Amino acid sequence: MTYQLQLTQLDGYCRVNFPAMACLCEVLIDTSDLQQALALGELARSETQRIERKYSRYRKDNIVAEINQADGRTVTLDDETAGLIEFAAELYDLSEGRFDITSGLLRQAWTFDGSDRLPPAATVEALLNNIGWSRVRWQPPQLTLQPGMEIDLGGIGKEYAVDRVYAELEQAFNGAFLVNFGGDLRARGPRADGSQWQIGVEKVSAGQVELIELGTAAVATSGDSQRFLLRDGVRYSHILDPRSGWPVTDAPRAVTVVASSCLQAGIFSTLALMMGSEAEEFLAAQDVQFWSMR
Amino acid sequence: MLKTTLVVLAVVGLCGCSTVKPWERDLLAKPQMALDSDPLQTAFEDHIYFSKEASSGGRGFGGGGCGCN
Amino acid sequence: MQLKNKQIGKRLTLATSALLGSLQAQAADYWEVSSALLMYSEADDRVQAVEPVLNLSRQFDDESSINVRVIYDALTGSSPNGAMPASVAQTFTSASAAARIEQAEEDDDEEELEKYGDRGSYTIAPGDLPLDPSFEDNRTVLSLGWTRPLSNGYTMNLGGAYSSEGDFTSFSVNGALARDFNNKATTVSLGLNLEADSINPNGGVPTALTMYGAGNTDGSDDTKQVVDLMLGVTQVMNRRWLMQFNLGLSQSSGYQNDPYKILTVVNDGNLIVNPDDPESYLYLFENRPEDRQKMSFFWQNKVAIGADDVIDVGYRYMTDDWSVNSHTLDLTYHWQISEGLYLEPHYRYYRQSAADFYTPFLNAGSEVEVVGSSVTALVDEASSDPRLGAFSADTMGLKVGLALGSSSELSLRYEVYQQHDDNSLKAVAAGSHLDGMSQFAELSASWVQLGYTFRW
Structure with a gap:
């Protein structure tokens, strides 16, 4: 229904x-x-x-479509969109290039279906020519992409x-x-009766659920659950590093982070996955409450 | 415990009020947009004018707590 | 530094706040310390004041906050005693200085005697405004405030203040309740302030409208109570425009006089020799009604211009049952020159009508009956305090603000204040002592304010 x-x-x-x-x-x-x-x-x-x-x-009539179809022309953004782009620019800088809203094109090469089908290196290499926030001209509120480049706000939407x-x-x-x-x-x-909202967090391994009481806070989870590739014993997560065009390896299966806003929790958990084997070390340095599942 | 379940299939009419959206409050949030952007300055001025003029208060309480009647 | 060890939390929080607006509650885990120093100076060696202020405020995780403020105010100089300038020299015996001298003699306080020995009485040259040179006071104010959101959407504010001077003590408590409506675009608040003052003038409370120098007092102290009620509405008009309306009611009852202010009594414009003391002239202590009801209407607008500039326009109308009506217009432009530097030019216009008992002097016969050594006021109230006269005033100023790093700011402000007499001249006989004398002392003052705010 x-x-x-x-x-x-x-x-x-x-x-x-x-x-x-x-x-x-x-x-x-x-x-x-x-x-x-x-x-x-x-x-x-x-x-x-x-x-x-x-x-x-997925729409053809919105601001994202307008930007992606501008073909090199400058697009003047409304305040809300400019705020999001500015936020993404700051994240690119903060994450030393790991978080990049121009990296969506890599999806053309990668399909994470649990198989062992890796794309040819040349395909990835070709796509990288149209990826990289540093190639974008961003003079708020004016955004100019090179022809062929695209942005995708799915990572924070x-x-x-x-x-x-x-x-x-x-x-x-x-x-x-x-x-x-x-x-x-x-x-x-808290709720009117004094209790807190209870949420379940999968911890350590799937199926083990820990109930946590959440006050005024946000939680986000990033993980590769069913979306990964497995080849020669290496698990390729669906998290792609825009700097290489290749998936991050040795990343936790899932990371859950508590922060004061959902955006912050989401950025922390996404960046943690991108750190691969160093995910937990990164989160520990951030002084946030987190659960990682490997 | 589930008490009642209501399934609403229709869309309820939306309120058409125009309000300033939170992301549009960037300007209002600047310190220079605060109604009293420098409270110590306001306190100084209130005291000076209280002691030299017959009017006081308006922005806040006009007591003054000053013997300069 | 490698990302794995880099703390990105602060920058991420800032970026998120910028994106989501100011709504995200930022747990401010620090004390904000504001300090300021005011140096106030009136022309012609009148009042000089130095006033340091320290303000501490802290926000807590539950969005409650506290505020503690300490003000110290050191005043020196001379203050008009209320008498008219005249074409002859006038000698005054200051009750307040006399009381201090007496006390100092009792305590054998040489320093204090040295200070006031020659000020027990003072002589004013012909044509000069009579100024009491013994004006000196120190004021200390301590105020506390506590704001906390209540669970049902209201915000509560409680506060109290204590202020103490040599001859004046004031206690006040206040409370306010505010509520947001309409997606926080509208805030309505209602506040109440209760103040209790105690006045103990040097030399006792002079009996109103009795002869200056005669030493008639009504005890050593008196009291005053003030109740203020304020209804406020703050409205976000649009993305660039914020507006506030306040309606204030104030009821003050008790001792409203200035115990040191006197009025000249003249006969056809000539000073009258004091029947008790041939060395001085006749002056009466002032008297004001015991009750005063005020109503004020305040309207403020803040309008953002461009990305960082702001126009601040405020208007206040005040009226009271002493017949004082006033209009105040206040304009400030916040001009953000660069990220760390701003200028604020300021202009204020003020105009008030006179209280109905304001008079520059009293006429023997119609206002005071002088028969031999018996002096009886025929008016119930009279004051020559320039604060109660009709005048307009301009204030012009400029403030410079400089950001020092991300969490501290230094500011310097200079303001100039000038009053203009709007009173109609009270008739004076030609060739008399008061003929051609100024009936209203226009005040000129200027002040410098130095401010420093930092987080700790």
């Missing part, structure tokens, strides 16, 4: 579900007022859909949506709530 929004009254709180961002979006609201929960759920859904429409790389929906709900509602988009989530607590 296709549906647009589902409202469920649970014990002392309400849950709103809606499909968006290629995952199940869920919002828990600490109220027993169904009208209020519905209104807040609508708010969450409309903000999520707005972001999805605006930044999905879902986390951004969680934080945006959180901000909308925070303003519209005074109680506790939790925004969960396929495991990337952000909560405000």
Whole structure:
């Protein structure tokens, strides 16, 4: 059944579900007022859909399509998009080139289907000519890509949506709530009865779930669960290093990080995977709570 | 415990209010946009004008706590 | 440094805050220390003040914050005693200085005697504004504030202040409740302030409208109570425009007089010899109503210009039951020259009407009955305090701010203040002592403010 929004009254709180961002979006609201929960759920859904429409790389009528089809022309961005691009530019710098919104083209070479089919090195090499944030001219709010280059905000889009929906709900509602988009989530607590939201985190190995109490914080998980390639005993994660065009090896299967915003948690967990065998060392240096599963 | 389940299939009409979105609050968030951007300066001025003029307060309480009646 | 060991948290937090707006609660794990020094100076050797301030504030994880402020204020110089300038020399015996001398003699305090010995009485040359040279006071203020969000969407603010001077003590407590509406675009707040003051003038509380020098007092101290109520609305108009409206009501009751201010009494414009003391002229202590109700309306606009500049326009209207109405217009432009440097030119215009009992002097016959040595005021209230007269005033200033690193700022501000007399002239007989004399002393003052803020 296709549906647009589902409202469920649970014990002392309400849950709103809606499909968006290629995952199940869920919002828990600490109220027993169904009208209020519905209104807040609508708010969450409309903000999520707005972001999805605006930044999905699968659409032909949004700002991402306009940038990617500019063919060398300069595109002047609106404030929100300029903010996202500026954020991505800062991440590129912070991560020493590991986080790069121009690296989406590598998907043309790599298909992570659990098989052992690695692409030919020449194919990857050719793609690298059109990859690299350093080749982009970014004079806010004006963005100029070389012809053939593309940007993809998929790496931060879902986390951004969680934080945006959180901000909308925070303003519209005074109680506790939790925004969960396929495991990337952000909560405000405690609930009116004094309890905290409980979330399950898979730790160490799949199947072992640890329940943690989340106050006002965010959680994001990055992992390769079913998306990897296996060849000659080497596991290639779906996390590609844009500097080489090749997947990171020896990365944890999944990394879950707690931070104050979903974007931060998501960046930490993504960067940790990119650090491969040094993932845990990197996270420990960041002074954040994390779980890594190898 | 599940009490009730409601499935809403229709989309509820959206509120058309125009408000300043959070990402548009970049300017409002700057320190120079604070209503009282330099509280110590405000305190100095309030005290000076309280002691020289018949009016006080407005922005905040106009007491003054000053013997300069 | 390799990424694996590099702390990226701070830059990531900053980048995220920039993207998501200011909404992300930033746990400010530091004390913000603001300090400032004010050097205030009035023209013609009138009041000089040096006022250092230290302010400490801290935000906690639960979005509550505390604020502690200490102000010290050292005042010296001379202050108008309320008497008119006249074409003859006038000698005054300062009750306050006399009381200090008496106390110093009692304590055998040589230093204090040296300081005031020649100021117990002072003589003002013909044509000069009578200024009491013994004006000296130190004021210490301690104030505390606590703000905390309540679970139901309200924000609560509680505070208190204590202020002490040689002859004045003030206690106040205040509370306010604010609530956000409309996606935080609107904030409504309601606040209450209660203040209790105690006045103990040097030489006792002079009996109102009795002869200066006669030494009539109504005890050694008196009190005043003030209740302030304020309703405020803050509205985000659009991305660049923030507006605030405040409506304030204030009720003050008790001792409102300035115990050191006197009024000249004249007969057809000529000074009258004091019937008790042939060496001096006749002056009466002032008197003001025991109650005062004020209402103020305040409207402020902050408008962002370009990326970093801001126009600040404020207007205040105040009216009270002493017939004082005032208009204040305040304009500031924040001009961000570079990331670490800004200039703020400032202009303020102020105009007030006179209190209905304001008068530069009293006329014998119609306002004061002088029969032999019996002097009786025929008016209930009278004050020549220039603060209660009609005048307008301009303030012009410039502030320079310099960022020192990311967490500290240095600022310097210079302001010039000039009053302009708007009172209608009170009639004076031609050729008399007061003929041609200024009936309102226009005040000129300037001040320099040095500020330094850092995180600790």
